[in-house]
Amino acid sequence: MPYIDGFVAPVPTKNKDAYLQEARKAAEIFRKHGAIEVVECWEDNVPEGETTSFTLATKRQDDESVIFSWIKWPDKTTRDAAWKTMMEDPSMQPNEMPFDGKRMFWGGFQPILEA
DSSP states (O other): OOEEEEEEEEEEGGGHHHHHHHHHHHHHHHHHTTOSEEEEEEOSSOOOOSSOOHHHHHTOOTTEEEEEEEEEESOHHHHHHHHHHHHTOGGGSOSSOSSOGGGOEEEEEOOSOOO
16 A cells, blocks of 8 residues: 655745755655655645644745645555665755755655545
């Protein structure tokens, strides 16, 4: 069964091109290590919430946009092996991230429905 890594982060809107450039590089590496699909989404219709929302969860500032991304792996075993290898690879360390990684959140998910 596939396995999904999901990511949400605020990115300075002026850094959209730099973010996309880094995302393309990362996607190549993820695919090289077995990822089936890498999807990067840029905020388009992200309403403010009162209790919770993407903007509240990321502490998004007025000059930032939220990204929502996921990586689809064939299974958790492939994903775990890939992340172990990638974290040991110095080329996976970006020179300068185009966003504040401290406000990014992520997690691994087992799909329960694909329609």
